Amino acid sequence: MNLKKDFPMLNKTIYLDNAASSLTPTPVVKATEEYYKLYRANVHRGLYKEAEKATKEYELAREKVARFINASPEEITFTSGTTASINLLAYSLSKALKEGDEILLSQLEHHSNLVPWQQLAKEKKLILKFIKVKDFQLDMEDFKNALSEKTKIISIAYVSNVLGTIAPVEQIAIEAKKYNPIIVVDAAQAVGHIPIDIKKLNCDFLCFSGHKMLGPTGIGIMYGKKEKLEKISPFLYGGSMIKSVSFSKTEFADLPYKFEAGTPNISGAIGLAAAIDYLTAIGIKNITHTETELTSYALKKLSALHNVELYGLTNAPEQRTSVISFNIKNIHSHDIAHILAGQNIAIRAGHMCAMPLVQEVLKQQAVCRISFSFYNTHRDIDYLITALKKIQNKLK
Amino acid sequence: MSNNTSTTETLNQDWLGDDDIYRENILDHYKNPRNSGKLKKYTQTHKEHNPLCGDEIQIYLLIKKEKISSISFEAKGCAISVASMSLLSEWAKQKSVEEIKKLNPEKMIEMLGIKLGIVRMKCALLGLKTILNALEAENESYNK
Numbered sequence: 001m002n003l004k005k006d007f008p009m010l011n012k013t014i015y016l017d018n019a020a021s022s023l024t025p026t027p028v029v030k031a032t033e034e035y036y037k038l039y040r041a042n043v044h045r046g047l048y049k050e051a052e053k054a055t056k057e058y059e060l061a062r063e064k065v066a067r068f069i070n071a072s073p074e075e076i077t078f079t080s081g082t083t084a085s086i087n088l089l090a091y092s093l094s095k096a097l098k099e100g101d102e103i104l105l106s107q108l109e110h111h112s113n114l115v116p117w118q119q120l121a122k123e124k125k126l127i128l129k130f131i132k133v134k135d136f137q138l139d140m141e142d143f144k145n146a147l148s149e150k151t152k153i154i155s156i157a158y159v160s161n162v163l164g165t166i167a168p169v170e171q172i173a174i175e176a177k178k179y180n181p182i183i184v185v186d187a188a189q190a191v192g193h194i195p196i197d198i199k200k201l202n203c204d205f206l207c208f209s210g211h212k213m214l215g216p217t218g219i220g221i222m223y224g225k226k227e228k229l230e231k232i233s234p235f236l237y238g239g240s241m242i243k244s245v246s247f248s249k250t251e252f253a254d255l256p257y258k259f260e261a262g263t264p265n266i267s268g269a270i271g272l273a274a275a276i277d278y279l280t281a282i283g284i285k286n287i288t289h290t291e292t293e294l295t296s297y298a299l300k301k302l303s304a305l306h307n308v309e310l311y312g313l314t315n316a317p318e319q320r321t322s323v324i325s326f327n328i329k330n331i332h333s334h335d336i337a338h339i340l341a342g343q344n345i346a347i348r349a350g351h352m353c354a355m356p357l358v359q360e361v362l363k364q365q366a367v368c369r370i371s372f373s374f375y376n377t378h379r380d381i382d383y384l385i386t387a388l389k390k391i392q393n394k395l396k
Numbered sequence: 397m398s399n400n401t402s403t404t405e406t407l408n409q410d411w412l413g414d415d416d417i418y419r420e421n422i423l424d425h426y427k428n429p430r431n432s433g434k435l436k437k438y439t440q441t442h443k444e445h446n447p448l449c450g451d452e453i454q455i456y457l458l459i460k461k462e463k464i465s466s467i468s469f470e471a472k473g474c475a476i477s478v479a480s481m482s483l484l485s486e487w488a489k490q491k492s493v494e495e496i497k498k499l500n501p502e503k504m505i506e507m508l509g510i511k512l513g514i515v516r517m518k519c520a521l522l523g524l525k526t527i528l529n530a531l532e533a534e535n536e537s538y539n540k
Contacts, residue, residue, distance in 0.1 A: 332474035334449050338516060350449055365450025365472075395423070395475065 001281065003375050014345045014380045019161050019189060019323045019352075019371035021211045024275075031274035032216055032267040043266055044240060044257075058266055061273035062256070068276050069206065070197045071223050077259040078269050081220035082188040083112040085207035086155070088222060088259065089184055090116035092232040093153060099125040102150040104181070106131040106138055106167070107361050108160040111353045113186040117155060131156075133361050136163050136312050137319070144175060151181045158196075158206075159189035162352045162362075162369065163312040164295075164323035166194065173202040182228070188212055192275075192373070193291060193321045195284045204228045210268060215275035219268030222259065229255050236261035287374045291322040294372045294381065301385045302326055306392065311362055322372035325352070325362075328388065331395050333368040339391050345384055422510065425479035430486050435468045442530035446522055451477040453526045462493045469526075474519050480508055481523030493531055499524060 004010055006025040015023060035057065041050040043058045059073070066073045079085045103117050107130045121128040127150070132142040138156075147154075154176055156167050173183055185206040187196055192213030198206055205228065210219040224232075234241055234252060238261040243251040252258050279287065299314050307329040313320045327333060337349035348369040351358040358364050370384065435456040445452040451473030458466035467485050471478045487507060488496055504524045505512060512520055 332449075332451075334474040334516070334519065335476070359450075395426075 007375055010375060012344060014383055016370040016372065016376065016380065016384065017346045017348045018373040018376075019212070019369065020348055021217070022192065022214050022373050023375065024211075024216060024271075025214055025278055027278055028214060028216065028271050028274040032271040035267045035270050042263055054266060057270050057273070058264070061269040064273045064276045065221055068196070068280070069223060070199050072226070074255040075223055075226055075229065077222040077224070077229075077256045078264050079207075079220045079222050079259075080218055080265065081209040081211070082186060082207045083209075083220075085220055085222035086113055086184070086186065087116045088235040089205055089207070090120045091235045093182060094120050094124060095233060097124055097126060097152055100127065100150065101152040102127045102129055102148070104129050104131065104143075104146055104151050104154045106156055107133045108138070108157055108163065108165065108167070108357055109155075109354065110157060110161050110186065110188070111355070112188075113155055113157055113184075114356070117153070133357070137165055138167055140168065140171070140175075143172065147176060147179060149179050151176070151179055153182045153184065155184040155186065157186040157189065158201075159187075159193070159321050159323070160312075160354075160357075161189045161323060162325050162354050162357055162367070164189075164320040164325075164371075165313060166190075166319050166321065169201045169203060189321065189323065192279055192284075192287070194288050198223055210272040210275060213272075213275055214278055216265075216268045216271035219265045219272050221272075226255065229258070234258055234261065238262050240264070282374065290374045291372050292317050294376055294378070295320070295322045295324065297378055298322075298324055298370065298372075298381045298384075301381055305385065305388060311364075311367060323369065324371065325367045325369045327364060327367050328392060331391065333366045335395060336368050336388070336391055339394075340384070340387055343383075343387050345387055347384075419510075422475060422479040422508075425482035426475040429469075429471065429478055429482040431468045431482070431489075432470070433468050434470060435466055438466070438468075440530045440533070442526055442533055444522060444526040444529060446473070446477070446518055449474065449519070451519055451522050453477065453481050453522055455481075455523075455526045455530050457527075457530055459493060464488050464491055464493070464496065469523070471523075473522070476512075476516050476519040477522045480504070480520045481526070483507060484523045484527065488527065496527060496531060499528070 007023045009015060009023055039050040039053040041054040043055045045051060062073045062076050065076050079088060103121060103126055105114060105117060118128055129146045131146060132139045156169060156172060158169055159166050169185055183203040185201060185203045187206050187208040190196060191208040204225050206223040208221055211217040241253050241258050241261040243253050296317055302308055303310060309327045309329060311325040328336060333349035337347050340347055350366050352369060358367055435458055437458055438456040439459045440457040443454040453469055453471045455469045457464060467488050469481055469485055471481050501521055504521060508520060
């Protein structure tokens with residue numbers, strides 16, 4: 001593994017926006033290229049050699065994803081991403097809900113794990129509740145109070161894309177057991193950074209995207225417990241998700257195909273498998289260790305700057321990932337991001353697709369955010385700090 | 397590799413936004429915005445905001461005989477949005493309403509004298525949007 005060779009962009013840019021999307025290493029690009037060049041065919045249909053190979057690689061990708069999160073292949077559905085997966089769930093789970101039922105989210109949620117449920121609640125007259133954030137973490141007392149026999153769905157971000165806080169999903173599942181609601185986990189910010197074990201988490205559904213874990217864009221996963229997936233109806237209908245079709249009726253396919261209508265993102269799945277290979281070769285635990293180290297260094301350096309406001313846990317490295325949001329007082333985050341860009345330092349500024357969290361809870365119009373992956377270095381952070389100091393001098 | 401170089405060049409060209417936009421003029425208008433505050437007497441007021449980044453401008457206009465007799469504004473936001481509004485407010489003084497209505501994004505960018513990419517364009521044009529909507533709206537007036 002040669003980082004500069006595998007990630008050419010690192011030669012020109014200090015890339016600190018991994019929470020938005022990670023870089024994609026050359027082996028992953030090569031894997032998708034190979035599909036397009038050497039065995040370009042549709043899956044589950046043709047009987048010729050290329051079709052066989054395409055199908056084999058696509059299903060192998062499914063197996064790899066399953067192993068990656070300690071699940072079985074029939075519990076893995078390929079989608080176009082986390083947002084699509086959550087929308088699928090909101091739609092499919094809605095059939096079992098009635099007026100007055102409650103859905104429990106948290107104040108930390110990304111729009112993709114908020115808006116689908118919010119709109120569903122409006123349409124079906126459900127009650128939407130939000131677990132409060134206290135000291136940048138989920139307030140478990142508030143959670144226990146919000147939980148009741150009326151709670152039918154709990155949907156939580158495993159890792160916050162603004163604060164980096166890791167939610168106590170296992171604890172939530174244990175606590176909720178007495179009422180047995182459906183538990184959905186938005187793992188978009190967790191994959192590729194911390195290990196994911198759906199058996200440990202004991203959630204019913206878990207969603208994530210490939211592009212945040214070195215994979216291509218346009219591919220994502222919905223994991224679901226077999227017995228839960230069997231109970232819910234599909235979201236998209238059409239080819240591939242059927243067993244038989246007549247003019248008057250249709251018999252749906254078995255899992256996991258039931259939720260994969262139409263031609264899937266074949267190259268995306270193959271690329272995702274290559275990304276999993278790449279990550280596994282390094283070892284997720286090693287990645288977590290590297291990123292934790294970088295985060296501590298960055299937090300130390302940032303808090304030493306004048307007029308910096310940090311959002312997130314600063315003294316609990318095991319309870320957070322490498323997503324760091326901050327503001328420099330009296331300087332607008334957009335100006336900071338813009339000037340940094342001129343020096344080829346890529347950070348994010350704005351509301352991070354989490355307007356309620358940023359504007360109503362943190363009470364900021366916008367924030368700056370840096371987020372690491374294992375290929376970032378101490379030097380990246382040093383460059384950032386030097387640049388931030390210059391900006392402070394210039395704009396004060 | 398020549399391919400890499402041309403992509404880099406394109407990246408830099410498309411980006412259009414190095415330190416240049418933060419030159420003296422812009423920084424001065426950001427740190428010391430002209431016509432800042434609320435007019436004691438105004439015939440029109442209007443507020444606009446850019447929800448994506450939180451830039452907000454409220455403009456106050458005193459219009460006499462179809463001319464901008466006085467103008468002031470309260471702005472909260474990034475350097476580009478504040479500086480643009482400040483420059484615009486200086487330009488707008490004593491201009492006729494008709495002249496203001498003729499302003500468009502191109503003329504506004506020309507006035508600023510800086511090159512902007514798509515993303516920051518919205519910041520630069522917020523002031524223009526605010527003043528044009530202030531002139532359109534049938535809105536409240538305040539006379540002490």
